[in-house]
Amino acid sequence: MDMDMDNPDSKRKAPRRKGDDRVILHFDLDCFYAQCIENANPHLKSVPLGIKQKSILATCNYVARKHGVKKLMGIQEAKRLCPDLVLADGEDLSPFRDVSKQIYSLLKSYSWNGRVERLGLDEVFLDVTDVVAYNLGLVNHHCLEESWFCLSREDPERGFAFDAREVKGCVWPPDFVSDRENEGTDSLRLRLLLGSHLAFYLRQQMEGLGYTSACGISTNKLLAKLAGDRNKPRNQTTLLSSHSPVPFLDPLPLRKIPGIGGKTITAMKSLLKTDDDDDGLTVHNARTNPAVSPFALERLLAGSGGGGEKGIGRKVWLLLHGIDGSEVKPARDVPRQIGIEDTYRGLTQLSQVRAGLVQITTSLLRRMHVDLLDDFDAVTPPISPAPTSVGKGRWLAQPKTLRLTTRPYHSPSEWDKFEYNHGRVSKSVALPRFVFDLNIEPESIAERLVEGTLMPLFHSLNPDKSKLCIGLLNVCVTNMDRAKESSRGGDIMAAFQRQREVEEIRGVAFADEPPDGEEKAEDTSDDTEVEWVEEEDEQDGVRCRLCGCVIPVFAVEAHGRWHELDEGWVEPQGG
Ligand code: DCP
Numbered sequence: 001m002d003m004d005m006d007n008p009d010s011k012r013k014a015p016r017r018k019g020d021d022r023v024i025l026h027f028d029l030d031c032f033y034a035q036c037i038e039n040a041n042p043h044l045k046s047v048p049l050g051i052k053q054k055s056i057l058a059t060c061n062y063v064a065r066k067h068g069v070k071k072l073m074g075i076q077e078a079k080r081l082c083p084d085l086v087l088a089d090g091e092d093l094s095p096f097r098d099v100s101k102q103i104y105s106l107l108k109s110y111s112w113n114g115r116v117e118r119l120g121l122d123e124v125f126l127d128v129t130d131v132v133a134y135n136l137g138l139v140n141h142h143c144l145e146e147s148w149f150c151l152s153r154e155d156p157e158r159g160f161a162f163d164a165r166e167v168k169g170c171v172w173p174p175d176f177v178s179d180r181e182n183e184g185t186d187s188l189r190l191r192l193l194l195g196s197h198l199a200f201y202l203r204q205q206m207e208g209l210g211y212t213s214a215c216g217i218s219t220n221k222l223l224a225k226l227a228g229d230r231n232k233p234r235n236q237t238t239l240l241s242s243h244s245p246v247p248f249l250d251p252l253p254l255r256k257i258p259g260i261g262g263k264t265i266t267a268m269k270s271l272l273k274t275d276d277d278d279d280g281l282t283v284h285n286a287r288t289n290p291a292v293s294p295f296a297l298e299r300l301l302a303g304s305g306g307g308g309e310k311g312i313g314r315k316v317w318l319l320l321h322g323i324d325g326s327e328v329k330p331a332r333d334v335p336r337q338i339g340i341e342d343t344y345r346g347l348t349q350l351s352q353v354r355a356g357l358v359q360i361t362t363s364l365l366r367r368m369h370v371d372l373l374d375d376f377d378a379v380t381p382p383i384s385p386a387p388t389s390v391g392k393g394r395w396l397a398q399p400k401t402l403r404l405t406t407r408p409y410h411s412p413s414e415w416d417k418f419e420y421n422h423g424r425v426s427k428s429v430a431l432p433r434f435v436f437d438l439n440i441e442p443e444s445i446a447e448r449l450v451e452g453t454l455m456p457l458f459h460s461l462n463p464d465k466s467k468l469c470i471g472l473l474n475v476c477v478t479n480m481d482r483a484k485e486s487s488r489g490g491d492i493m494a495a496f497q498r499q500r501e502v503e504e505i506r507g508v509a510f511a512d513e514p515p516d517g518e519e520k521a522e523d524t525s526d527d528t529e530v531e532w533v534e535e536e537d538e539q540d541g542v543r544c545r546l547c548g549c550v551i552p553v554f555a556v557e558a559h560g561r562w563h564e565l566d567e568g569w570v571e572p573q574g575g
């Protein structure tokens with residue numbers, strides 16, 4: 001292991017680059033909610049459109065952006081800048097989730113290694129190292145302009161023609177000059193070039209479903225995500241820095257670096273003794289300041305001082321240098337858990353709690369239909385609104401446990417005093433079987449579940465009715481029971497494929513952050529201790545004593561959380 005972190009004297013040593021034998025694509029759909037609404041109402045494509053959640057715009061289309069309207073802007077301000085702005089309601093996330101699943105399924109169908117990871121609703125990472133390596137072997141260096149990209153090892157005719165002389169789309173640095181004569185056949189440039197053509201092809205497939213996107217192509221997740229941000233919308237950028245990504249990262253505001261959050265920035269400002277606003281503080285400022293080292297960052301951010309997890313200093317230090325060894329997580333056919341939550345300004349009446357629970361539970365049931373029924377894709381065209389009727393299909397998995405979590409309301413003036421999870425309490429029970437009855441409307445099931453199960457749970461979590469002031473309700477289903485392959489009538493190859501996916505998931509854990517906009521669920525009942533052993537021969541990771549996996553350094557904290565939390569997908573309700 002690199003011992004930088006433990007030795008303050010070695011602080012200026014350049015960190016070792018890792019993982020640059022990979023080709024990673026990061027897709028981010030353009031103005032996602034707006035595109036969903038536009039596809040359902042094509043006449044809105046040419047007008048400035050804002051998607052409203054409570055008093056702000058969750059997003060707006062690019063016609064509105066030309067008028068200066070921005071994401072997360074207040075409605076009043078947006079209307080002032082663009083009086084013709086058309087507003088559409090974005091409180092119900094179901095249609096966006098459905099499209100998100102369609103896009104994810106499409107991209108997943110092109111993956112060979114199953115490493116396809118969602119981030120929030122509109123972003124997907126793909127590790128295409130294997131597809132690119134295969135195609136590298138097919139490149140005819142004497143006739144690059146008439147190349148063929150093969151999408152299937154079994155069927156050589158499945159693929160597309162492309163010109164391998166040039167990278168597709170934008171490149172960074174823009175003035176990159178390749179020394180093709182000397183680069184050899186297995187050059188980083190050629191692999192990224194192949195990745196760029198695959199990215200373009202996949203973006204075209206998404207456009208076939210009605211959705212434009214931006215894509216970044218690079219050697220790790222961090223760089224791919226940041227590269228894609230360079231040229232938006234409907235474009236792609238390949239980061240061709242074959243030497244160092246530092247010049248690419250240096251001018252960026254620190255807050256743009258995924259994995260460096262508000263707390264880290266505040267702490268960093270104190271270390272740098274700067275009053276720069278968040279936009280003024282760049283990666284360069286932080287990286288080159290003599291006070292910044294892995295050791296100093298660890299002292300600042302980890303343990304009792306910073307409240308961060310062990311290793312955070314080194315992680316941040318490596319991110320500043322563009323190094324991110326975290327893996328693209330393998331795709332799952334079903335999530336580990338599904339949860340929906342909403343926040344309130346203090347519910348004081350039981351009738352309000354009941355109404356909140358019915359609303360959340362109805363959304364949760366719809367979500368279960370999307371994520372857990374096997375032919376949901378087939379019954380829902382990509383751009384239609386969410387089905388409000390009864391679901392169809394067979395259950396791929398049925399959760400066995402229902403969990404309710406509540407938290408008291410804290411006014412904004414108190415936020416500094418409390419951790420996000422402060423005051424959360426949870427209780428779990430067996431999930432009643434009637435929720436899987438596809439002949440009953442989700443609304444009716446929700447009413448029954450709230451009355452018979454969730455309200456009693458609520459009472460046992462909050463026995464003192466006189467002090468009721470609820471700030472958060474979260475309903476979650478977990479403990480998935482997978483359907484037996486034979487009873488699902490799937491063909492034998494599909495069964496093997498699913499089994500392989502399951503084994504991959506069991507064998508390897510790559511959790512880092514929960515996806516954007518998705519909260520990690522707190523499990524107050526089970527605190528698993530995770531111990532990490534650093535092994536001399538494990539250059540790129542540490543071995544977890546619980547499951548024996550070697551985990552990349554970046555994923556260590558997250559892997560711990562994964563054991564602790566039985567990682568899953570919990571999404572906040574709209575707004
Ligand atoms: N979203 C939200 N609240 C946030 C951030 C995002 O509701 N704080 C929603 C609205 C967006 C969607 O998530 O449509 C995707 O987020 P992006 O940041 O990718 O924004 P867009 O896709 O809308 O725009 P862009 O073209 O910049 O990617």
Ligand code: MG
Pocket residue numbers: 028029030031032122
């Ligand atoms: Mg987007």
Ligand code: MG
Pocket residue numbers: 028029120122123
């Ligand atoms: Mg996004």
